[in-house]
Amino acid sequence: MSTETIDLKTKLITDFHARESVMNGEAKSAFHQKKRAAIAQFDELGFPTIKNEEWKYSNVRDLISASYNFNASDTLSADDLVDLKMPEQAANILYFVNGHYNAALSTMVSSTDQIIIDSLQNAYKNNPELVNSYFDELVKDDTDSFTSLNTAFAHDGVFIHVPDNKTVEHPVILRFVSDSRQENIGSQPRNIIAVGKNAHVKIAEAFRTIGEQRSFTNVVTEINVGEEAGVEYYKVQNESENAYHIGTTQVRMLEKSHFYAATVTLNGKFTRNNLNIVIDGEHCEAYMYGLYFPDGTQHVDNHTVADHRKPNSESNELYKGILRDKSKGVFNGKIFVRPDAQKTNAFQSCKNIVLSTEATMYTKPQLEIFADDVKCSHGTTTGQIDEEALFYMRSRGISKPEAMSLLMFAFCADVVSQIKIDSIREYLENVIAEKLSEK
Amino acid sequence: MLSINGLRASIEGKEILKGINLEIKPGEVHAIMGPNGSGKSTLASVLAGREEYEVTGGNVIFDGKELLELAAEERAAEGIFLAFQYPVEIPGVTTINFLKTAVNEIRKYNGQEPLDAARFLKMVREKAKLVSMNDSLLKRALNEGFSGGEKKRNEIFQMAVLEPKLAILDETDSGLDIDALRIVAEGVNSLRSPERSAIVVTHYQRLLDYIVPDFVHVLYKGRIVKSGGKELAFELEEKGYDWIKAEVEAEEVNQ
């Protein structure tokens, strides 16, 4: 272990206790007790090394070798956003700059009887019991040290509550911007989403960076999907060449609910996404789509879990990747079918196109099935572009680069077309087309 | 228009084409017949520019150009079209989008402006009607889940849109019902002109009732072993290939 490694860990723990020492009565709150347990767990676990099976192919040494300002002030103005060319549409758009809610940049269009959207900080101020009833509940058993770290420092992010029987017409778009123009920035947003019985909502998290210094985002989102509810959740990452991103999205689904996730990673130095879905009800349907498109020396790691705990539910997973240059991709998909979860259908597929001999894709499906009456399948493919298809297209006059780009766009479309927020889908199509025409 | 001289080609070290000679003049239709595995599709693929085949001898002149030096897409832009024996399924790319890209890439190669969307659509609709191609197929992913007949029809539709100088049809008739066969043949015939030529690979004389060839050739063991007029096709239909095989074997013994 290098001395720097000890430094970031020690520094974070010292920071925690320094903050704690200036708290008054709040230090005794149930909320803070959870944080205190989390920092103790982080202290015990430390940052993962590649000896940890879950981090075997993803080395965080480089990430933790630098220092980051986790308390940077927000100096971003609307003008600074122009260059990011973010798509516009009628939506509830919330900006978080360096992890802090920025009300001036944000717009809310849905009425408060349909959906309650607030920053976590405000929500806690206004209704600590409600927030605390959700906070950490879904991830408290998580043994990932980054999740513990996030819990310990959870301060801001979004709190979303959709009351029973409400269908929210306008989507919620959460824009997380790291402003690393001056220094290395660290941020640890914590999002809590609670969707009531038979309520429906679409939510996107979009991650961007401004500036050339490093950014380190460690985000955790807890999503409660009520009975008969429908949630569409998209995570879109288009960050800088110096952006390090670790994220966990933990989902719990109740009876007859539907949950759709799409995770799209277009750019970023080092990305690790954990998407864990606990299917805790019968007749649920969970969908997980993923797309990653790294180049240069980028690293993208997607870990997913579909944990079937009750009978008669279904999970479907499709992850796709295109890897160029010296990039690396990791896919680890776990499916658990618990003894009670008879009549489970669980399908998983991971398909990759590796365009360079120096790029590498590691895939690991992991099925642990403890019930006997289940239908499960998984498959991974890693290959080059389909030569037959390429020749067919070229024989019609389409040049090789154009044919490749059409084929790859179609490859991505399987995932992108799943995204039901128009502005985000169109934005992704444009960025992907641009990326395809680069080389 | 097309002049094939002593063409030899192999794949994975195995020689398939063993010296093909063929001369096609503008406006002519040549039928190529021959037993399974004799090299008909290989010849078609080599002409269209499939890179897996290694050309080991001979040359091909198309419209005064050394064809074998051009990439597949350049050959298409110069006016060569191959209707595949087994059209490829391309998920996620609609037929219409695919064709639009093809048309405009060819126009670009030939120094023309791209067609605007309205003119392109109008043209495509006309051609679709010509081969009785259902509009709904145009919006579907290229050949994906198409029936065998629909795939073949789609090949002819693409040919009608691209209007090649030399069309090479590799068993476009197999798998077609009688009506579809007539429609496909009509599509091909509507393109016939004093400038356009075609190579029609088929196992059945039936197709040649509709697309009447100027010449019929028999390809066997990588060589054209017999050529004649359209009556040769009738003779083959009636007698099969044994007599030709016998002739070739007798010759081989003599050598």
Ligand SMILES: Nc1ncnc2c1ncn2[C@@H]1O[C@H](COP(=O)(O)OP(=O)(O)OP(=O)(O)O)[C@@H](O)[C@H]1O
């Ligand atoms: N990719 C390949 N690898 C090895 N051998 C091949 C390959 N492609 C073709 N061949 C061989 O070349 C020979 C000629 O094949 P080709 O497809 O040209 O025949 P064909 O005359 O079109 O037959 P058919 O009437 O059955 O369509 C066959 O023996 C075939 O097995």
Ligand SMILES: [Mg+2]
């Ligand atoms: Mg053939």
